Amino acid sequence: MSNYMDIIASCQDKAGGIIEAYHAIQKEYNYIPEEALREAAKAFKLSEAQAFGVATFYSYLSVKKRGKYIIRMCESAPCHVAGADEVLKAMEAYLGIKVGETTPDNKFTLELTECVGQCQATPVVTINSEPVFNVKPDMVPGILAGYK
Amino acid sequence: MAQEYRVLLEHADKINPESVAEYVKVGGYKGLEKARSMNPKDLAEEVKKSGLRGRGGAGFNAGMKWSFVPQYPETKYVVCNFDEGEPGTYKDRIIAQKNAQALLEGMAICGHAIGSNNGYIYCRGEYPFVVEMLKNAIGNAKESGALGEFNIEVRMGAGAYVCGEETALIESIEGHRGEPRFKPPFPGVEGLWRMPTVVNNVETFACLPYILTNGAEWFAGIGAKGYPGTKVLTLTGDIENPTYFEVPTDYLLRDVIYELGGGVKGGKKLKAVQVGGTSGAFIPPQNLDTPIDFDSMGAIGAALGSGAVFVMDESRDIVDIINRIAKFFEHESCGQCTPCREGTHRCKEIMEKINTGRGSLKDIENLKVLARVMQKASLCGLGQAAPIPITSTLEHFEYEYLRKLV
Numbered sequence: 058m059s060n061y062m063d064i065i066a067s068c069q070d071k072a073g074g075i076i077e078a079y080h081a082i083q084k085e086y087n088y089i090p091e092e093a094l095r096e097a098a099k100a101f102k103l104s105e106a107q108a109f110g111v112a113t114f115y116s117y118l119s120v121k122k123r124g125k126y127i128i129r130m131c132e133s134a135p136c137h138v139a140g141a142d143e144v145l146k147a148m149e150a151y152l153g154i155k156v157g158e159t160t161p162d163n164k165f166t167l168e169l170t171e172c173v174g175q176c177q178a179t180p181v182v183t184i185n186s187e188p189v190f191n192v193k194p195d196m197v198p199g200i201l202a203g204y205k
Numbered sequence: 206m207a208q209e210y211r212v213l214l215e216h217a218d219k220i221n222p223e224s225v226a227e228y229v230k231v232g233g234y235k236g237l238e239k240a241r242s243m244n245p246k247d248l249a250e251e252v253k254k255s256g257l258r259g260r261g262g263a264g265f266n267a268g269m270k271w272s273f274v275p276q277y278p279e280t281k282y283v284v285c286n287f288d289e290g291e292p293g294t295y296k297d298r299i300i301a302q303k304n305a306q307a308l309l310e311g312m313a314i315c316g317h318a319i320g321s322n323n324g325y326i327y328c329r330g331e332y333p334f335v336v337e338m339l340k341n342a343i344g345n346a347k348e349s350g351a352l353g354e355f356n357i358e359v360r361m362g363a364g365a366y367v368c369g370e371e372t373a374l375i376e377s378i379e380g381h382r383g384e385p386r387f388k389p390p391f392p393g394v395e396g397l398w399r400m401p402t403v404v405n406n407v408e409t410f411a412c413l414p415y416i417l418t419n420g421a422e423w424f425a426g427i428g429a430k431g432y433p434g435t436k437v438l439t440l441t442g443d444i445e446n447p448t449y450f451e452v453p454t455d456y457l458l459r460d461v462i463y464e465l466g467g468g469v470k471g472g473k474k475l476k477a478v479q480v481g482g483t484s485g486a487f488i489p490p491q492n493l494d495t496p497i498d499f500d501s502m503g504a505i506g507a508a509l510g511s512g513a514v515f516v517m518d519e520s521r522d523i524v525d526i527i528n529r530i531a532k533f534f535e536h537e538s539c540g541q542c543t544p545c546r547e548g549t550h551r552c553k554e555i556m557e558k559i560n561t562g563r564g565s566l567k568d569i570e571n572l573k574v575l576a577r578v579m580q581k582a583s584l585c586g587l588g589q590a591a592p593i594p595i596t597s598t599l600e601h602f603e604y605e606y607l608r609k610l611v
């Protein structure tokens with residue numbers, strides 16, 4: 058696992074590179090830890106408030122600790138009419154958590170998202186950004202069992 | 206019978222999108238060669254003459270937009286809008302995944318016209334696999350010399366719909382919160398790092414190699430006169446073939462659904478179709494015999510927008526869908542201006558009330574007032590367009606609202 062200091066340093070020369078740095082940090086840690094935010098603020102010559110303001114503007118970025126696998130359920134209209142609500146309920150029931158929460162073993166975090174651009178096979182969930190297509194409620198246990 | 210007409214997607218799945226060599230075999234990079242043999246003014250003029258209008262939603266003539274860019278500043282930018290956040294839309298992903306080199310070539314053509322060697326592609330954060338592919342395609346194009354001096358860097362968005370708005374996108378590349386700027390000045394004069402910047406959509410750029418290779422007249426002769434060329438559409442909802450198609454722009458909406466789309470799923474009747482993504486108007490069945498081009502859609506109070514076509518069958522609950530859409534806009538409003546921040550919130554609140562059977566006629570009146578204020582007073586297109594699904598369904602599907610009132 059590369060250190061967030063190295064990641065920030067590698068983006069520092071890019072004008073406006075703080076969002077690239079956040080992406081790279083999140084790829085390693087699944088979220089942006091507070092210490093990393095502070096370092097990014099220093100490196101990009103922003104106040105901590107500004108660096109925090111950038112990170113929290115974007116819904117794909119998280120400043121809250123998350124699990125190993127981030128499940129995002131698309132709830133935009135095409136997925137909505139295809140039954141996203143039922144899939145979400147099945148996810149919550151299987152994982153024993155509500156949207157926005159992480160399982161006690163830190164394995165899964167469940168989130169909602171707007172359209173992820175895979176609307177040829179609704180409803181869609183992404184798991185660590187990989188799309189899973191045409192998800193039906195009864196498929197949920199089988200899909201999630203594949204993530205160790 | 207109405208058929209697809211493939212220009213951008215002619216060689217889809219037959220060539221490797223990362224490979225310049227394969228793209229050149231099917232005629233690639235001839236357009237750039239031709240463009241570079243022309244002087245920049247003539248090049249912009251040629252593109253203007255082709256009638257190519259922006260594919261990102263606003264429908265502005267591309268050559269005309271370039272002609273506003275002042276010549277003298279040394280640093281200028283070519284920015285590709287690959288934010289593609291409009292729900293139900295994935296056509297830019299398809300164009301990139303099938304024909305990435307055409308996008309790169311188109312950006313370099315624009316670079317020659319405005320005198321810039323600095324390109325950026327702003328790709329939405331939900332497409333990390335496309336970002337990897339694009340980086341490889343750019344690497345291959347640089348190595349092979351196909352792009353010459355023109356450079357392209359890929360930047361990632363991070364899940365903010367408003368960053369598709371061109372000035373918010375610029376703010377985001379600069380590393381800021383994606384809050385739209387007041388216009389004017391327009392990006393063509395003062396854009397990325399306050400330098401002149403052309404922002405065009407993926408599909409707009411990808412048309413350029415074909416325009417240069419085959420000539421402006423050829424392009425101007427395809428499809429609708431006022432909005433020539435082809436358009437890539439994505440079909441979603443209750444449709445037999447939920448996939449993408451490339452059609453000439455004079456193609457009828459009816460044929461999109463009943464010919465290419467294979468009809469409403471399960472042979473059900475059509476209730477409504479929403480074209481252009483979540484900010485588009487809901488179109489009733491009696492308006493289906495309309496060509497999909499920008500102006501024809503405008504004439505029926507709708508918009509071509511991103512080219513998303515969302516089909517709803519007779520069993521669908523319009524108010525429930527509008528409620529979902531209202532939540533989308535509440536979530537995506539950047540909060541910078543009051544009419545949109547408050548307006549999207551109140552719209553959502555009232556829609557929720559009506560959808561759960563607690564609404565009254567007074568609520569519908571309030572929705573109409575809110576919509577007017579938002580359309581007139583919001584700073585950017587998000588707040589201006591957010592009420593359109595509400596107003597268009599109140600116009601065509603009012604009974605759906607009335608039957609849910611207390």
Ligand SMILES: Cc1cc2nc3c(=O)[nH]c(=O)nc-3n(C[C@H](O)[C@H](O)[C@H](O)COP(=O)(O)O)c2cc1C
Pocket residue numbers: 258259260261262263264265286287288289290291366367368369370371372404405406407409410585586587
């Ligand atoms: C809220 C909002 C979202 C937008 N999203 C996109 C988008 O995802 N992709 C896009 O190309 N244009 C989008 N636009 C339009 C852009 O502001 C701009 O008009 C377009 O990128 C110009 O390119 P074009 O002339 O080639 O269409 C959006 C506009 C608004 C107001």
Ligand code: SF4
Pocket residue numbers: 367384385537538539540541542543545546583584585586587588589
């Ligand atoms: S209209 Fe909405 S999205 Fe646009 S600037 Fe105002 S608050 Fe932000």
Ligand code: FES
Pocket residue numbers: 131132133134135136171172173174175176179180181292293294
């Ligand atoms: S609407 Fe769910 S992926 Fe596009």
